[in-house]
Amino acid sequence: MISTIILGALVGFLTGHIMRGEGFGAIGNIVLGIFGGIVGRFLFGVIGLGPTGLIGDIIAGVVGAVILVYAFGETRRRRHR
Template identity: 40%
Template structure:
């Protein structure tokens, strides 16, 4: 569990660096990265590419998977953020 949180946090940070505009800030990127790590695992499992075992080994595969999942989550969160109505002042 701790391993997943650490890898997900690093993945979220990296995903924030890759995203246009930097994502949502360091803390939120890390939190979304932890969630994205699980999403990345699910995506690649559904695609029949379980945990990049054939391409990468161990932590590198987990990190690549987590970054891709975190980018997906940050992208979706960015779309949702843009759809929020502008507040009237």
């Protein structure tokens, strides 16, 4: 559980730097990192590249979190039009 939170925080932090201006605060980034890991693992599994090890989990998490941040950003932008 603690390792998931730490990994989620790291993934959220990295995603915040990749997707500038789309941060969700510390807690939001941790949650986003955890869900990003789930999404990333699923997507990598679908294409046959199941992540292995800590580095694989980080990469999958960041990819998933970037996709989630992009999707949430687009949803927000569409609501404000």
